[in-house]
Amino acid sequence: MRLLTHNMLSSNIKGVTNGFPLRIEIEKVVEKPVDFNPEFLRNMFPKIEWKALVNAARSMGYVELPEEVEPSTLYSEDFLRKFHHALLELHLEEGALVCPETGRRFPVSKGIPNMLLHEDEV
Amino acid sequence: MACLSYQTAGLSSSTTTRAVLAPMCHRRNRASTVVVGASSRKRGLRRLNAVAETAAMEAVELKKGIAELYDESSGLWENIWGDHMHHGYYDPDADVSVSIPDHRAAQIRMIDEVLRFAGISEEPPTRIPKNLVDVGCGIGGSSRYLASKYGANAKGITLSPVQAERANALAAAQGLANQASFQVADALDQPFPDGEFDLVWSMESGEHMPDKAKFVNELVRVAAPGATIIIVTWCHRDLGASEKTLKPDEKSLLDRICNSFYLPAWCSTADYLKLLESHSLEDIKAEDWSPYVAPFWPAVIRSALTWKGFTSLLLTGIKTIKGALVMPLMIQGFKKDLIKYSVITCRKPE
Numbered sequence: 001m002r003l004l005t006h007n008m009l010s011s012n013i014k015g016v017t018n019g020f021p022l023r024i025e026i027e028k029v030v031e032k033p034v035d036f037n038p039e040f041l042r043n044m045f046p047k048i049e050w051k052a053l054v055n056a057a058r059s060m061g062y063v064e065l066p067e068e069v070e071p072s073t074l075y076s077e078d079f080l081r082k083f084h085h086a087l088l089e090l091h092l093e094e095g096a097l098v099c100p101e102t103g104r105r106f107p108v109s110k111g112i113p114n115m116l117l118h119e120d121e122v
Numbered sequence: 123m124a125c126l127s128y129q130t131a132g133l134s135s136s137t138t139t140r141a142v143l144a145p146m147c148h149r150r151n152r153a154s155t156v157v158v159g160a161s162s163r164k165r166g167l168r169r170l171n172a173v174a175e176t177a178a179m180e181a182v183e184l185k186k187g188i189a190e191l192y193d194e195s196s197g198l199w200e201n202i203w204g205d206h207m208h209h210g211y212y213d214p215d216a217d218v219s220v221s222i223p224d225h226r227a228a229q230i231r232m233i234d235e236v237l238r239f240a241g242i243s244e245e246p247p248t249r250i251p252k253n254l255v256d257v258g259c260g261i262g263g264s265s266r267y268l269a270s271k272y273g274a275n276a277k278g279i280t281l282s283p284v285q286a287e288r289a290n291a292l293a294a295a296q297g298l299a300n301q302a303s304f305q306v307a308d309a310l311d312q313p314f315p316d317g318e319f320d321l322v323w324s325m326e327s328g329e330h331m332p333d334k335a336k337f338v339n340e341l342v343r344v345a346a347p348g349a350t351i352i353i354v355t356w357c358h359r360d361l362g363a364s365e366k367t368l369k370p371d372e373k374s375l376l377d378r379i380c381n382s383f384y385l386p387a388w389c390s391t392a393d394y395l396k397l398l399e400s401h402s403l404e405d406i407k408a409e410d411w412s413p414y415v416a417p418f419w420p421a422v423i424r425s426a427l428t429w430k431g432f433t434s435l436l437l438t439g440i441k442t443i444k445g446a447l448v449m450p451l452m453i454q455g456f457k458k459d460l461i462k463y464s465v466i467t468c469r470k471p472e
Contacts, residue, residue, distance in 0.1 A: 001303070001305070002299075002300075002303065004275070004300065004303065005277070005303045005305065008277060008314055008315070008318060009305070009313050009314065010313060010314060010315045011313070012311050012312070012313060019315075020315055032294075032299075034299060034300050035297070035300075037300070040273070040300065040301075043252065043273075044275065047252075047253060047275075087300075088299075088300045106313075109283075110287055111290065112283065112286045112287060112290065112304070112305055112306060113305045113306065113307075113313075114283070114305070114306040114307075115279075115305055115306065115307035115308075115313035116185075116281070116306060116307060116308050116311075117308060117311045119182060122310070122311055
């Protein structure tokens with residue numbers, strides 16, 4: 001699971017008011033190279049919850065993302081490379097996503113999050 | 123043209139939608155019992171609670187059955203048919219004895235025709251999606267096609283871990299790993315925040331949903347303002363004005379299909395339209411495309427009867443074999459005008 005996906009997942013357990021972002025529990029992180037596409041990154045940026053991405057990347061061991069991003073930063077190659085790396089090249093292979101309110105763990109196995117709710121959570 | 127178009131103006135939305143909440147087909151009669159009087163009301167409540175519990179239990183079993191069916195059979199399907207697990211779109215007078223590659227082309231054409239029906243086009247660029255969800259994504263055929271076609275980001279959800287893994291692998295192999303990702307999740311409880319997607323896509327997955335109202339609620343919830351919602355699904359024929367249920371022989375045909383394909387009770391296109399209307403969505407429209415999919419099941423059956431198909435079937439498992447055995451019933455259902463291939467679209471207001 002890459003952080004692009006993590007940035008769009010939330011916990012919808014019954015009663016939870018804010019299930020985003022999910023905390024990340026790491027057992028295995030893998031880096032997989034992806035072709036660099038600045039246009040794609042610029043298009044994705046408005047859809048990204050930036051703070052959630054910065055924190056998620058930190059929890060995966062990548063601390064290079066700036067806290068604040070100004071419009072001009074989106075044209076800096078240095079920034080885009082870091083954005084690219086954090087968003088697309090870091091994979092949580094094994095671990096879990098944790099609901100920020102209830103602490104419930106959604107397992108991530110072979111890079112795939114299992115977000116199925118139990119019967120008492122719907 | 124033989125297809126049937128629905129006008130939504132004037133459709134009453136006051137009719138109860140409880141009829142679409144029945145779990146497995148054979149329970150339907152019990153769930154529609156009418157209750158009168160105090161003591162019989164208590165008995166009725168107990169009965170409804172029992173049905174609700176049964177429904178919950180059956181939903182769990184249904185989800186498990188669906189996951190296992192697709193875990194077991196996806197590989198075989200992909201081997202013979204490729205990565206699209208939906209009907210092809212054929213011209214009504216087409217020669218039906220076409221080859222598998224022609225059927226695969228028809229499956230791609232189905233996606234394109236559906237997009238056109240929903241008012242999404244490239245010339246001039248109209249409602250081009252940038253961020254889409256593929257609800258019941260199979261091995262991700264639609265997601266990857268749409269992601270590639272529009273340069274969009276696609277998220278797919280499926281109950282089958284085998285499918286999710288295969289979908290991600292195919293995305294990586296096709297250089298679409300940064301655009302398409304797949305996870306195990308329930309369409310009735312999508313793991314996404316509200317208003318996340320500008321295209322909500324459900325291609326032949328609605329048939330598996332045991333709670334159509336909840337299914338539609340979630341489609342609407344994750345749709346952004348102005349988003350397009352597309353549902354392509356198998357329905358039974360609309361009931362006539364004086365009909366409360368389908369005829370007994372019709373019900374029993376659908377029951378047999380349900381049991382082998384892990385489908386809950388079928389509903390009609392009119393049922394879906396009522397649900398969509400209750401959400402104040404715009405431009406709701408539906409068409410019956412049964413005439414355009416007629417060659418599909420005969421082609422699937424033929425592919426199962428080839429040496430490769432037959433031996434592969436024997437090697438997969440009992441769920442797949444059971445599914446294969448009821449394929450002729452799908453043809454029967456279409457021929458009797460009982461089963462409809464329904465294409466439904468609408469827009470969430472801005």
